[in-house]
Amino acid sequence: MITFDSVSKNYSYGSGGLTDISFEVEDNDFIFLVGPSGAGKTTILKLIMKQLKPTSGSIMVDGQDITDKKFNDTTALRRKIGMVFQDFKILTNNNVFENIALGLKVTGTHDKKIKESVEELLTLVGLEEKKFMFPLQLSAGELQRVAIARSIIGDRTILLADEPTGNLDPKTTWDIMKLFKKLEKKRTIIIATHNVEIVNSFKKRVITLTGGKIIKDQRGGGYHL
Amino acid sequence: MQSIKRTPYQSLASFMILFFTLFMAVFFFTLTSFFSSMLSYVETRPQVTVYFESTTQLEQINRLKEAIMQSQKAESIKYVSREEALKIYKTSISRDEPQLQELVSAETLPASLEISAKKPEYLKEIAAFLQKQPGVDEVVFQKNIVDRLHTLTTVLRGVATGIFAFLLFTSIIVLITTTAFKIALKKDEIELLDLLGASKFYIRKPFLEEGIFFGLVSGTLAFATFFGIFFALQPFLSSYLRGIPDLSFYGLSHLQLFVWPPSLAFIVLSYTLTVAFGVIIGLLGNYFATSKYI
Numbered sequence: 001m002i003t004f005d006s007v008s009k010n011y012s013y014g015s016g017g018l019t020d021i022s023f024e025v026e027d028n029d030f031i032f033l034v035g036p037s038g039a040g041k042t043t044i045l046k047l048i049m050k051q052l053k054p055t056s057g058s059i060m061v062d063g064q065d066i067t068d069k070k071f072n073d074t075t076a077l078r079r080k081i082g083m084v085f086q087d088f089k090i091l092t093n094n095n096v097f098e099n100i101a102l103g104l105k106v107t108g109t110h111d112k113k114i115k116e117s118v119e120e121l122l123t124l125v126g127l128e129e130k131k132f133m134f135p136l137q138l139s140a141g142e143l144q145r146v147a148i149a150r151s152i153i154g155d156r157t158i159l160l161a162d163e164p165t166g167n168l169d170p171k172t173t174w175d176i177m178k179l180f181k182k183l184e185k186k187r188t189i190i191i192a193t194h195n196v197e198i199v200n201s202f203k204k205r206v207i208t209l210t211g212g213k214i215i216k217d218q219r220g221g222g223y224h225l
Numbered sequence: 226m227q228s229i230k231r232t233p234y235q236s237l238a239s240f241m242i243l244f245f246t247l248f249m250a251v252f253f254f255t256l257t258s259f260f261s262s263m264l265s266y267v268e269t270r271p272q273v274t275v276y277f278e279s280t281t282q283l284e285q286i287n288r289l290k291e292a293i294m295q296s297q298k299a300e301s302i303k304y305v306s307r308e309e310a311l312k313i314y315k316t317s318i319s320r321d322e323p324q325l326q327e328l329v330s331a332e333t334l335p336a337s338l339e340i341s342a343k344k345p346e347y348l349k350e351i352a353a354f355l356q357k358q359p360g361v362d363e364v365v366f367q368k369n370i371v372d373r374l375h376t377l378t379t380v381l382r383g384v385a386t387g388i389f390a391f392l393l394f395t396s397i398i399v400l401i402t403t404t405a406f407k408i409a410l411k412k413d414e415i416e417l418l419d420l421l422g423a424s425k426f427y428i429r430k431p432f433l434e435e436g437i438f439f440g441l442v443s444g445t446l447a448f449a450t451f452f453g454i455f456f457a458l459q460p461f462l463s464s465y466l467r468g469i470p471d472l473s474f475y476g477l478s479h480l481q482l483f484v485w486p487p488s489l490a491f492i493v494l495s496y497t498l499t500v501a502f503g504v505i506i507g508l509l510g511n512y513f514a515t516s517k518y519i
Binding site: 049051075076077078079080081083089091093102103106107108150 | 227413414416417418419420421422423424427
């Protein structure tokens with residue numbers, strides 16, 4: 001469970017911050033964060049990942065107050081969370097297998113267990129034939145599949161995605177979103193997006209932000225520009 | 226290895242400064258070891274020799290010997306009779322010169338006492354005391370040699386420490402700079418690892434391993450270069466240092482540690498210390514860089 005309690009984040013340069021926002025995300029919930037650029041979507045994701053500290057308020061992740069001064073286990077927190085980015089963040093010197101394995105390698109998992117997990121995920125994302133290919137040999141959609149596989153490997157129960165389809169063509173966008181749908185039952189998924197069509201077709205909980213404030217939080221909701 | 230291939234010039238800079246530092250380290254280590262051992266050797270030699278007149282009685286010499294021992298300033302005193310002096314003379318004269326051997330008899334050589342002082346500063350006092358005694362013909366002492374070796378060893382240690390400290394500092398600065406550059410090149414990868422939940426140590430480990438690798442390789446090459454030059458010059462050094470006996474490394478002769486001529490144990494010790502220094506410097510430089518920039 002993720003809880004934001006009166007969280008504010010001010011940036012010295014102005015836009016993109018948050019003002020006194022509160023919301024709760026149940027385990028295995030599927031949420032879209034929508035809103036214009038600078039509304040604070042990415043800030044929410046970075047606060048959950050503890051890449052940023054809020055100016056005020058508290059954030060609880062799995063019962064732990066990650067904004068508490070005494071909280072110092074950011075490494076363990078990040079091992080519970082997977083993150084997917086618009087620009088994929090795939091290591092170009094590593095092949096598909098190695099990129100996915102990285103999510104477990106950093107936790108010190110045994111090689112045999114890593115191999116099993118990666119093989120399983122390669123099948124899930126449909127890249128079993130391309131496991132030894134390098135990023136330059138893959139399409140954008142395939143790169144995003146690699147990134148998704150990497151973000152759910154191991155015991156990662158929370159999946160955060162920041163504009164995951166921003167760099168993809170419409171057909172690939174839908175393929176990727178179908179993949180997210182496949183994953184929803186076993187983990188909490190929070191996707192920040194601008195894509196109206198996707199949000200409206202999924203009929204999931206939608207949190208709409210504008211100027212750093214939540215203006216709507218609706219289950220089975222939609223998004224209108 | 227991948228990181229070295231990706232940044233060849235930065236890696237070369239790290240390697241070269243480490244190589245130079247370690248070469249100078251092994252050079253000064255060997256040199257100071259040699260002079261320290263030389264000093265220890267000279268200090269154990271008789272430093273004051275007193276020659277007696279031919280009329281001086283053995284009882285008189287023994288009384289003098291007793292008086293010096295009671296002063297607590299002498300480490301050891303050895304009596305050399307006329308007969309023993311003749312033996313020493315004969316062994317020091319070449320057998321090819323029989324005339325020189327026949328010219329000298331026990332009667333023509335004086336009896337003597339060979340005295341080793343507990344501290345070099347007692348030499349002058351012992352010599353002055355002996356010169357006032359009846360029956361003494363001549364007093365010879367080696368204070369100047371010991372003093373000079375003392376000064377030389379002290380200066381050498383100071384200079385070596387200064388140069389090594391300077392090179393150590395420069396090496397660490399160069400390593401920090403080149404590693405900082407490599408960290409900047411891998412910024413995206415490091416950020417990704419951090420987001421995936423990698424520990425700080427996991428992220429720093431490849432840089433620390435690289436530091437160890439540089440230390441090992443440059444230490445081995447610095448050692449090989451130094452001893453390569455050393456053994457190439459050994460025939461010249463051997464003739465120049467003829468007469469100098471086996472010099473043990475700080476008295477550790479039971480471990481077969483000899484500075485001159487260098488024993489295998491001393492060479493192994495030099496290699497171990499050079500590589501250990503290299504690894505420590507490489508680790509320290511990269512540790513500081515990763516602490517600051519990761």
